Amino acid sequence: MSDPTQPTTGDDPTAPAGTPGPAGPAGPAGTSxxxxxxxxxxxxxxxxxxxxxxxxxxxxxxDIAPEDIGVPVVSEGERLLEVDEVTLRFGGVVALNEVSFHINKGEILGLIGPNGAGKTTCFNVMTGVYQPTSGGVRYLGKPLGKRKKYQITKLGIARTFQNIRLFxxxxxxxxxxxxxxxxxxxxxxxxxxxxxxxxxxxxxxxxxxxxxxxxxxxxxxxxxxxxxxxxxxxxxxxxxxxxxxSPQLLCLDEPAAGFNPAEKAKLMELIRTIRDQGYTVLLIEHDMKLVMGVTDRIVVLEFGRKIAEGSPAEIRDNPAVIAAYLGVDEEDAS
Amino acid sequence: MSTTTSTPAARKPTSPGFRERVTNLPKAVKILLWVLFAIFLFLLPLLNIPFITTEGSDFGGVLFTVATYVLVALGLNIVVGYAGLLDLGYVGFYAIGAYTIGVLTSEHAHMSWVVVVPIAIVIAMISGIILGAPTLRVRGDYLAIVTLGFGEIVRLTLVNSQWLGGAQGISDIPKPPGFELFEVPSIDWSSGAPVVDLDTTSTFLKFGINDFVPYYWLALGVISLVLLFDILVKSSRVGRAWEATREDEDAAELMGVPTFRFKLLAFALGAAIGGLSGALFATKAGFISPDSFQLLLSILFLAAVVVGGAGNRWGVIVGAIVVSYFPERFREFADFRVLVFGLALMLLAIFRPQGLLPPRRTVRAKRADDRQAVLEEGEASV
Known part of the structure; x- marks a missing residue:
C-alpha cells in the first residue's frame, strides 16, 4: 500500500518512507x-x-501570541475549520474518501492512521496543495474554494513538513x-x-x-x-x-519524527505551550504515546476513510482503530 | 633544530578573513577607501598601467565593454543568482534595449538620447514580463529551454524585419548629448616611468567617436546606481522572497510568498537592467545588427554569473571582468582564446564549482561542512 500522493506530483513528497506497521511508542516513526x-x-x-x-x-x-492578521477571531471552542465530505482521487486511486471532521478553536486535534492512510494528503487539501475532487474545506465558516497556497497561509493556516523543508x-x-x-x-x-x-x-x-x-x-x-x-x-x-x-491554525506534520523519547517529551510540552499562547494545533503523529498525551480529540484515518473520532481514551479502546493498527482482519477477529 | 615550532600554522584559530577585517574598519576609513577605489576606477583608462592595459585595442573601449558585461551580469544575477531561474535567452533583452535606442534615435525617429534610454528600460522590462508571464509556470530545465528559444526568436525577428533594419542593422545612432566640464590628462609610461601627458586627454563628459573613455565613465556611473539598487532591494522582503523561492518553491508558497509574482518581478528587473546595458552598448557602438546578439552572448553572460559565483553581486562582477577582459587582454593568442577559455571553465568547474567568489553563505556552509567532515572522521577513527 503505497501512498497515493507519491506518483502524482512532485509538490509534496511527504509520504512516509518507513514500512507500514504498528506505530506504538517505539514504532517506526523514527525511521520514517x-x-x-x-x-x-x-x-x-x-x-x-x-x-x-x-x-x-x-x-x-x-510572548509569541499570533498577531492580528485581519481575519475574524473566533472564540474558544467554536469551529475554526471544517473538512466537509472531502474526496480526492488521483486517477483510479481514492486518496481521501468522504472525510469529514472539524477543528475547534483552541484545541489540539490529533490526526492519526497507518502509513498511506491519507493524513498528509488531508493536510495538502487543507493548505491548498490539492483541490478536492468533491467536498470542500470551510475555514471560519467560509469555503476555501480555489484559493492559492499563499492566500490560504495569509488567511491563517500554517504548516510544517514531514520531511524538513527549510530554506x-x-x-x-x-x-x-x-x-x-x-x-x-x-x-x-x-x-x-x-x-x-x-x-x-x-x-x-x-x-x-x-x-x-x-x-x-x-x-x-x-x-x-x-x-x-x-x-x-x-x-x-x-x-x-x-x-x-501568525496562523489561527497550526498544522504539524509528524514533528516528532526522528526524536528520542526525551525530545518527544519536550515536544509535547512545546505543543501545549503553543496552544496556551493562543494557537489551535492540528497534529499528525505516529507516536501513540505522544498523541494520547497531548491531544484533546483524535481523528483516525485508514485507507482514506475516517474510521473513528473521539477523545484519546475512546480512541484507545476503539476496536476499529486497534484493528487498523495491528493489521487484524476484522472478519477473522469476529 | 633550534626553533622548530611544531604547531602548524593551519592549526591556529582561524585568522579573520578579508571580509571580517574590512567590516571591522571604522566607518570613516571605509568610506574613504570606497571613494579612493571609485576614483581609481574612474581614472583607470587614463593611468595606462603597464601589463593591465590592452596593447592591441583601445583600453577605454575595452573597459567600456567590460562595464557593459558587468551591468549585464548584475541584471542576470537577480534572475539566476537570487531567484534561481535559469535564463539562457538573456541576450534577447540586451538586443531589445539596443534596438529601442536604434529605432527611436536613428531608424524611425530622432528623439533625444536622454528620453530614449528610460523608454528602452521600460520596453525591456515589459518584454521580460511578456516572456515571464506564460513561461515562469515551468521550472528548471524547461524554463532554460523556453528562454533559449526567446533569445533566438528576438534575433530572428531582427534579421527578418525590414522595419528593424533587417540583416544590415541600424547605423548612425547619435551620440548622447555631452557637456565639456574639464579635461583629464593621461599618464604616459613610454619612458619607463609615469609621466603626466597633457597632450592626450579625455574630456568629462564629451561623447566623441575617437575617445571611448567618457562612455566608460557613463557606464561606471550606471553600474554604481544599479549596484545601490541591488543592495537595497536584496536586503528587503523582496530579496528574501526571491531566495526562499530559489531554495524551495513549494515551501515558500506555503509560507505565504506569492512565488509567481516574485519570479516575474525578478524577470522584469533583470530584463530592465539587460535592456539598459544593451542601450549603452548601442550608444557607444553607433551601429547595431542582429549579428551583435548571437546566442553565444547569452552563454557568455551566464558564464560571467556562474564563474563569478551566482548570488554574490561582487562575485558576478569579477566573473564579468574575467569573461570580457581576459579575451581582450590576450588578443595576441586570438586563435587559442576559446580553447583557453574552455579549459579555464573546466578547471573552474572541477576545483571551484561555486564560482570564484561564491555568496558568503555558501562559503560559511562549506566551512561548516568541512568542520563536520573532520569531526566525523575523528569519530570514526576512535
Missing amino acids: AGTSSGRAEPTGGRTLADPADEVTEINPDV ANMTALENVLVGVDAHHSTGVVSAMFRLPKHRREEGQGYARALELLTFMGLDGKADELARNLPYGDQRRLEIARALAT
Missing part, C-alpha cells in the same frame, strides 16, 4: 523521518559530535522572517527608497522573528544557516517559521 530530501538533513554524527548541539530548551514565557541556504533568522513577511507588503519601490513602510515592517518583522527564535531556544543560532543546524533545531525552526505567519 524525512529520508527523501537528504538536503537539509544533518547526519547522525553531527548531532553527537558538534559541541554546539546541546539539547535546546525552549523559553515558554516569551537550507538561508539563516535561521531569515527563514523565520520569510514567514513574518507573509503579512507584509513592502515592494521594490519601498525597499529602493527605504520608505517608512519598509522600515516599519522590517523593524516589526525582526522583533517578531527574534521573539519566535527565543521562544524556541534558537536565538543563539539566528545567524546559522538552516542546513547547518542540528536535526532537532531544524524541526523547531520549521515550527517557528510556521508560527511566524
